[in-house]
Amino acid sequence: MTGRMPDSVVTPRILRLEIVPPQVTPPDLGADLPVRSLHLNESPFPPAPAVVEAMRKATAELNRYPDHDGKDLVAALAQRTGASAENIVIGSGSNELLYASADITLDANDEAIAPVPGFPTYAKTIAMRGAVHVGVAVREDGVVDIERTLAAVTPRTRLVFVASPHNPTGGLLGQAEIEHLVKHLPDDLLLHFDEAYYEFGRHAGGPESLPLLAQRRGPWIATRSFSKAYGLAGVRVGYGITSSRELADFYRKIRVNFSINAIALAAARTALDQETHLAALLEHTATERRQLSLGLQQLGFRALPSAANFVTVITPRPAAAIAAELKAKNIFVLAFPWPGTPGALRITIGSREDTAACLAAIGGIVQPT
Ligand SMILES: Cc1ncc(COP(=O)(O)O)c(C=O)c1O
Incomplete structure (x- = not known):
């Protein structure tokens, strides 16, 4: 040009x-x-030696496209989380699922709530859809402010990002706070519960979120990552547990074809056993x-x-x-x-x-x- x-x-x-x-x-x-x-x-x-070996083995078949559905990985995640495989979605890092949530829910001028300071992808995905980013300041102790989040909801809100443990503060929500959130958040919007640091939060005594989120009548997704506790930031794999197959199907519908490569799938599947x-x-x-x-x-x-x-x-x-x-x-x-x-x-x-x-x-x- x-x-x-x-x-x-x-x-x-x-x-x-x-x-x-x-x-x-x-x-x-x-x-x-x-x-x-x-x-x-x-x-x-x-990564653990078995994970490195699994990745090495996967290289022998790189002339083929990877399994788009990641069936082995999803089955193992279903077994570990207790969620049904049809409710589980995967992405190239949990980042891909943050983008997908915005794609699924936001049109221009819709509102999306996200904590401030927060993971920069929230603001970026919201802006890319021409939607309005409603920033909610985190509490003094760095925990996402549930009361302020609820107060920020308007009839135009379509998506709410909440993270626990939160980045960049490390703040962890307790059981009562998550229950309060799911009880009072309106049903007609998507709750994206970002748990990229889930394993650390559980180790620190945090609640298991899935039964709490399941108390919500409206749609929700909890996303987790292989980049942090599993030490696989370089291969890019994340997953989400959704409230229903119907919601999960929207993530599957818009996902970029073969977005998780074969080496990453092999690594994540093997890492779960280590x-x-x-x-x-x-x-x-x-x-x-x-x-x-x-x-x-x-x-x-x-x-x-x-x-x-x-x-x-x-x-x-x-x-x-x-x-x-x-x-x-x-x-x-x-x-x-x-x-x-x-x-x-x-x-x-x-x-x-x-x-x-x-x-x-x-x-x-x-x-x-
Ligand atoms: C809060 C939060 N969410 C999501 C992500 C995305 O992680 P990944 O795409 O590597 O799974 C990160 C990465 O730093 C994060 O801090």
Whole structure:
């Protein structure tokens, strides 16, 4: 093409879209300090050997398309969750299912509610459909505010995103709060309950959400991820448990053909059986989370209670400046605004060495000797 692309080619809602790229910063290979990637909530453990072997085996048949329905994976998920296989949907990361929820429910000018601060995909999917993002501030303790969420519902609301444990705070909803939500949310909208950190939340004592969500008469989906506790962020698999086959069929109807590749399907299916690997990761995460949280509190930060694989702290000095100083030391964390304060830092739980290095580096920044 020569010359400028005419504006009319692209819809106004896509022209207006703010780009929020995933926060991946390539490692600075020039530095002799190790790169500490603590900004994406990944697992510090590589996949279990059996998972690596399953992926290797899957490569032998890559001339074929993958099983679009992921039948083996869905059957194993049905067995583990107690949900019927026909109510379970899968996606290329739970991200694909967040997009699907917006696709299924939103037309231009409809309203969708999502927590603020929240996972950036909520705002992006809502904006891509030309719908209105109704942001609801999370509570002071970082938990999604159920009362404010309910109060934000209007006759135009078609979709409500709620996350527990929430990202970027780690806040966990209790049983009574989920029951209150499902009891009072109107039936004529979709509740998308985002549980990307589900396994960590359960390990921290959180409630099993499915029986609580099942008390809702209206439609709902709970989405979970293989990217976090299962350590498979690189292959992209997520799944959702829905309130009915009828709803699940809409997710199946719009899904991109073969969106989960054969290697990813094999990895996820095998990862479900690696219970010792998962248990070790959950134990490790809880131990390091306590250490990191305590260490940061001793340095004058206010730590939010976290039931996820990260710790979020309100900082005594501008958070973005601290993150920039850490980046200069090859330590990557996420800084974001927290109203009325110098900001917040979200730090993923890494290895034990990561915890020590991170605390030492932050100590050097806020309490220089
Ligand atoms: C709250 C939340 N939801 C969904 C996702 C998407 O995860 P994935 O697409 O890797 O399953 C993430 C990833 O960081 C997240 O933090």
